[in-house]
Amino acid sequence: MKETEFRLDGKCSQDDLYRETAATYGVALDRLAQAYEADPEIRRDLLQEIHLALWRSFEGFDARCSLRTWVYRVAHNTATSHIVRQRRANAQNFVGLEEVESLPDKNGDDLAADQANALERLLKLFQRLKPLDRQVILSYLEGMDAASIGEITGISPGNVATKIHRIKNILARRFHRGGRDG
C-alpha cells in the first residue's frame, strides 16, 4: 500500500479533503467494506455511510494525526457501528483471533484446488471476527506496520505484535499451502 502521509496545511476545505481521500483511499475503503459486510446491497449502503461519515468528519480535521489514520479510524468506527447494530438484529457471535488460530481448518486438504477461492475464504474469516481483530488483520493486509495499526486501533504495541503473530500463523496455515504448491 502506498504510504500517504498527507497533512493539512490549514488551507484545505472539507470538500478538498474528501476528494483527496476518495482518490487515495477509495479502493482500500471498498475492500474494507467487503470485510465488514457480505451482502452486496447492504455493503453499498455501508460504503456510502463511510463516505458520508468521512466527508462530515473533515469539517473538524485538525491534522493532529495523519490523514491516513483519520480516514481509517472513521471508516473502521463507522463499520464497527454497523456490525454491532447487525449483531443485535441477528444475535450473531463473533470470535477472536485466538479462537480462529486454535480451530482446525476444515478446508485444509483442499487448499491446492481452493487457492482461487482464497479471497472468498478470507472474507468469510473476516466476517466472523470480533471488530478489533478485524481492524488489525485488515490494516495488516493493507500493508501497515505495527505502529500505524496501534495508532488506528488504540491497542498497545505488545498486543498488536501478538495479534500480528497470530494473523501470520492463521494466514500461513489456512491460505498458503495451495500457493506453495502452485
Next chain:
Amino acid sequence: MASEPPENDIRSKWQNQPNETTRMSIEEIRQKAWKLQRKARREVLVLYGFALLFVVFFGMSFVKANDTLSRAGFALMVVSALYFPYQAQKRLWPRSESTESASTTGLDFYRRELERRRDYWRHIWGLLGPLFFSSGVVLLAVLKAMKNPGLWLNLLPFTLLLAIWAASFIPLRKRELRKIQREIDTVDALRS
C-alpha cells in the same frame, strides 16, 4: 511466488483483488446527508404522532373515569406514551459524531458501543417499567370495576404467559450483561 512468505502472498492477493468501486460526488454526499437527517426526524415525528393518539385516548379515558385508581392508571399511561418517543428521540435524532469518531481509536469506539449495549440491558426495566406499571394499574382498576368475580379467571392465561416471559427474561438479561462485561474486560486488557 513460490519463495514469497505466506503473508506477503495473501497480502498482495488482498490488495490486488478486483473490486466494485463506489464513488460519490460531493453533491451526492450532501444529498445523502440531508436525506438521512430527514429520515431520522420523520421517524421520531411518526413516533410522537402515535404517542399523541395514545395521549388523546388515555386522556379522554382519564376525564371520563370516576375512581381514583382508574384516573391514576390513565394518567400514568399518558406519561408512558410520551416517555417512549422521548427515549427514541434521544437515540434517533441526528447527531454529529463523525469528527468525534476520527479522534477516537477503534478500541475506545468499540468499548463505547459495548457500554451503550450494557447500559441498555442494565436499564431495560427503566424503559419498560413505566409501561408495565401503568398497564398494571389500569388492569387493576378494570378488575375492581368488574361485577362478576369469575371473569378474573379469563385473565389467567395472560398472567401465566407474562410470568413465563419474566422468568426467562431475567436470566437472559443477566447472561447478556455478563457477556458484554467479559468483552469490555478483554478490550481493556488490549490497552496495556
